Amino acid sequence: MSSNCESTISRGYKAKRIIKEIYAYVILVVVVAVLSMLKGELFQRGNFLFPANVANLLRMSVPILMISSAFTLIFITGNMDLSVGSILSLTTVVNAILVLNGFSFLVSLIIVVALGVLLGTINGFLVMKLRITPVIATLITMNAYQGLARYLVPPGISSITNTETQKMPEWMGFFSKGQVFMGLSWAFIVAIVLLIALVILQKKTVFGKYLVAAGGNRTAAELSGINVVKVVWGVYILLGAVSALAGVARASYLLIGEPYTGVGAETEAIIACLLGGTVFSGGEGSVVKSFVGALIIVCLTFGLKSVIPEYWQLLAKGAVLVFAVVLNHLLSKERIAS
Amino acid sequence: MRKNESNMKNRSLAGKLSNESYLNRVMFLVLITLFAIASMTIKNYFSTATALNLVANNWYIVILGVGVTFLLVSGHLDMSVGGIVAMAGVLSAYFCQPANEGFSELGQGLGMPYGVAILLTLLCCLVIGALNALFIAKMRVASIIVTLGTMSIARGIGQVAALGAQRSAGLPDIFGVIGNVPLFGPIKIAAAIAALLVIAALFIEKKTSFGRRTYLIGANREAARLSGVKVERHIALLYLLSSLLAGITGILLASEMKAGISTRGSGFEFSALVVTLLGGASIDGGVGSVLGMVIGAMILGVVSSAAYGMLLRPEWQFILKAIVTFLAIIAQRYLLDRRNK
Numbered sequence: 277m278s279s280n281c282e283s284t285i286s287r288g289y290k291a292k293r294i295i296k297e298i299y300a301y302v303i304l305v306v307v308v309a310v311l312s313m314l315k316g317e318l319f320q321r322g323n324f325l326f327p328a329n330v331a332n333l334l335r336m337s338v339p340i341l342m343i344s345s346a347f348t349l350i351f352i353t354g355n356m357d358l359s360v361g362s363i364l365s366l367t368t369v370v371n372a373i374l375v376l377n378g379f380s381f382l383v384s385l386i387i388v389v390a391l392g393v394l395l396g397t398i399n400g401f402l403v404m405k406l407r408i409t410p411v412i413a414t415l416i417t418m419n420a421y422q423g424l425a426r427y428l429v430p431p432g433i434s435s436i437t438n439t440e441t442q443k444m445p446e447w448m449g450f451f452s453k454g455q456v457f458m459g460l461s462w463a464f465i466v467a468i469v470l471l472i473a474l475v476i477l478q479k480k481t482v483f484g485k486y487l488v489a490a491g492g493n494r495t496a497a498e499l500s501g502i503n504v505v506k507v508v509w510g511v512y513i514l515l516g517a518v519s520a521l522a523g524v525a526r527a528s529y530l531l532i533g534e535p536y537t538g539v540g541a542e543t544e545a546i547i548a549c550l551l552g553g554t555v556f557s558g559g560e561g562s563v564v565k566s567f568v569g570a571l572i573i574v575c576l577t578f579g580l581k582s583v584i585p586e587y588w589q590l591l592a593k594g595a596v597l598v599f600a601v602v603l604n605h606l607l608s609k610e611r612i613a614s
Numbered sequence: 615m616r617k618n619e620s621n622m623k624n625r626s627l628a629g630k631l632s633n634e635s636y637l638n639r640v641m642f643l644v645l646i647t648l649f650a651i652a653s654m655t656i657k658n659y660f661s662t663a664t665a666l667n668l669v670a671n672n673w674y675i676v677i678l679g680v681g682v683t684f685l686l687v688s689g690h691l692d693m694s695v696g697g698i699v700a701m702a703g704v705l706s707a708y709f710c711q712p713a714n715e716g717f718s719e720l721g722q723g724l725g726m727p728y729g730v731a732i733l734l735t736l737l738c739c740l741v742i743g744a745l746n747a748l749f750i751a752k753m754r755v756a757s758i759i760v761t762l763g764t765m766s767i768a769r770g771i772g773q774v775a776a777l778g779a780q781r782s783a784g785l786p787d788i789f790g791v792i793g794n795v796p797l798f799g800p801i802k803i804a805a806a807i808a809a810l811l812v813i814a815a816l817f818i819e820k821k822t823s824f825g826r827r828t829y830l831i832g833a834n835r836e837a838a839r840l841s842g843v844k845v846e847r848h849i850a851l852l853y854l855l856s857s858l859l860a861g862i863t864g865i866l867l868a869s870e871m872k873a874g875i876s877t878r879g880s881g882f883e884f885s886a887l888v889v890t891l892l893g894g895a896s897i898d899g900g901v902g903s904v905l906g907m908v909i910g911a912m913i914l915g916v917v918s919s920a921a922y923g924m925l926l927r928p929e930w931q932f933i934l935k936a937i938v939t940f941l942a943i944i945a946q947r948y949l950l951d952r953r954n955k
Contacts, residue, residue, distance in 0.1 A: 591770025
């Protein structure tokens with residue numbers, strides 16, 4: 277009797293585990309299937325899955341894919357970074373300014389990523405050294421960075437763009453728009469390389485184990501000799517650098533330095549991670565699935581834009597976030613029960 | 615010897631004053647100092663007009679701050695208030711625009727009497743609050759994630775109802791009344807409503823078991839539960855209260871401008887949080903006060919009007935808010951650490 281009962285439980289447990297493993301992919305397939313049945317005006321040749329269309333979508337969505345994959349790590353440590361969107365805005369503006377003033381691609385890339393590292397270091401310092409609650413600390417830096425981004429754009433104009441004396445060079449758009457491989461851009465390839473690197477970091481290195489330990493039980497992690505302050509600070513720095521890289525991609529895609537481009541990016545990253553099954557209290561998460569979650573959001577935003585007016589976007593985003601929370605809650609609750 | 619004496623003095627002071635009133639006094643001193651500095655450095659800053667404008671321009675943050683303070687004391691965040699302000703403004707306009715008269719879609723409303731429109735709007739705000747309550751109190755999801763979602767939903771409803779723009783055409787005259795009843799000078803009736811709400815909130819905070827339970831939940835949720843506090847119901851009530859206050863704010867602001875604008879109230883959630891933090895509240899829960907929040911709102915008001923007076927670019931408001939909050943958190947923690955050593 278008891279063994280019978282056990283086997284039912286373990287079978288149920290197994291089923292739930294499988295659901296947990298694959299549901300992000302299932303949602304993506306469903307979303308793509310539904311969108312490809314709709315005939316949107318924006319879709320080229322009326323089909324969502326038309327190759328050029330998909331390639332364009334992927335080129336466009338590089339920043340959010342990058343940020344979402346790295347955001348998983350901060351969730352795993354049980355922390356929060358609301359400033360990623362503002363870092364994206366600020367680095368987009370800075371990159372545009374640098375390129376406009378004649379810096380070469382590589383030099384401006386290095387400067388911007390260094391700036392991202394600095395911004396991430398500030399976040400980490402506030403959270404880990406000064407011990408300000410992550411949400412509050414990154415809300416503060418979110419506003420500071422956003423203000424700085426707006427401040428760097430001279431008064432009277434809304435974004436960094438061509439002036440009478442200065443022109444954006446021809447190669448500005450190449451990183452995000454140039455088609456190097458099957459219509460995909462360098463930026464997208466970088467995003468994939470970043471994804472692979474993050475997966476290796478999370479699964480194959482000691483650092484990845486430390487992340488889980490720090491997010492699962494901080495005291496236990498500290499007692500077993502892990503320097504939690506350094507580990508989490510490192511993740512904040514990594515996230516800052518990745519957001520800066522995303523800023524380079526965004527500037528290259530927009531061809532201008534738009535100071536409000538990152539508004540809401542943190543919400544999108546959170547949705548992506550939740551859709552990917554990351555547990556927001558820490559200890560559990562998968563970079564690949566967050567990447568899939570980001571793909572879902574990108575498809576939804578782009579798909580919805582072509583079917584219903586733009587002003588539905590925000591409501592849809594909020595609804596998806598709530599849906600992701602419910603899904604996440606149900607699955608993690610079942611995990612506890614079994 | 616002397617050091618010893620001052621130590622003893624500190625001790626005896628610590629016996630008399632709670633940490634809360636200590637912080638409130640310090641922040642009040644900061645407020646006076648900032649106002650004095652601003653008066654000395656900026657021409658024409660020291661005037662009754664400035665003082666009146668401080669009240670006239672900050673009442674809405676105070677109303678929002680009341681709800682956010684209670685939530686923060688209990689250890690929760692509410693980022694949805696700004697979205698609810700926008701939604702309430704647009705919906706209150708939509709409900710009482712004439713039903714079959716508008717030439718354009720944006721002039722087309724539901725043609726309700728204003729009173730009914732207000733009640734219905736507040737009901738919609740309570741629905742958002744109930745969503746917050748359901749997810750945060752019942753399902754125990756992190757409050758920041760849920761309220762970021764409901765912020766998008768509330769503002770999204772506002773944008774959809776206003777078709778991405780604003781509703782101002784064909785509004786009845788009564789729509790513009792309650793936000794524009796003058797009291798004296800630039801101060802309107804809304805400021806008086808804010809003052810009444812603050813007095814009520816002070817009473818609830820200090821004199822009722824509801825208020826004291828909020829502190830208990832924030833300080834130790836488990837202990838509160840074990841001592842018979844209905845924690846879930848309490849937090850749910852706080853979220854409903856916060857959304858209701860945000861709804862009132864939205865209706866008043868819409869009435870003041872005589873338009874329901876879907877971009878209204880962006881950043882209000884941060885401002886409300888900032889003034890609460892300036893007042894000495896802590897997200898770790900159990901600490902904070904409505905009085906401190908009001909002082910915090912005044913400090914923020916002085917800082918922004920001083921920045922305006924010094925002709926700084928408006929982008930500085932973002933940065934200044936961030937710096938002021940950061941300094942306040944660090945300074946308050948330092949002071950309390952030293953005091954309670």
